[in-house]
Amino acid sequence: MAPQPLGAPSIRVTRETEQPFPGASDNEILSAASAPPSPTLTPRDRAEPEAGGCQGAARKLRARRGGRSRPKSELALSKQRRSRRKKANDRERNRMHNLNSALDALRGVLPTFPDEAKLTKIETLRFAHNYIWALTQTLRLADHIFYRPEAPAASCAELGSPEGGSPGDWGSLYSPVSHAGSLSPAASLEERPGLRAPTSPACLHSGALAFADCL
């Protein structure tokens, strides 16, 4: 399996491949779009429909909207706004679905037990980060063994992280970087032992040895 760079996900998203997802119906969208204006509407948005009034203001408004272009009726403007909003909502929904598909693909390559509860989004990202770190360490260990077979086997403690973390982090799956800060995955993942088992230190170590044997 060739690793795919982040910028080139296996799911190629193009206008042609994008499928409208079954979700909210058009009716739902329309009803949402025609709902009363949200309280977050800017004063400018609220003022825009008031095109009537004095002539000077109307002229200014027309100029702002494109000068000589034919002024649209209030109904037409409202229709156009609804249509744009509906299209924007559709695009946003598809965008989020694509994002979720990519996340699912990522979940698919992470080692978890089949009966393990589905990883949440944040857990998936954190686990992927740690998993990559663990695999990197495995490769480094394999390199160490392969190129310096006569040297005493590198202890796990000798293999620090590229980020300069403290040695001995083989004791946990979590990269030194991930230990820091409130975003530490340990907080959320340590409550889910199944996530750790497939890449336990022993597993990683034997994996590295097997890898070295193959070379």
Place this chain on the structure above:
DNA sequence: TAGGCCATCTGGTCCT
């Protein structure tokens, strides 16, 4: 019932 997670809508901003 509170809290976590998620999907969706929405308006703003930036880019083409």
Place this chain on the structure above:
DNA sequence: AGGACCAGATGGCCTA
């Protein structure tokens, strides 16, 4: 002008 991206708001569902 229109699309992509983002962040905030909101409501539904689920679980401890």
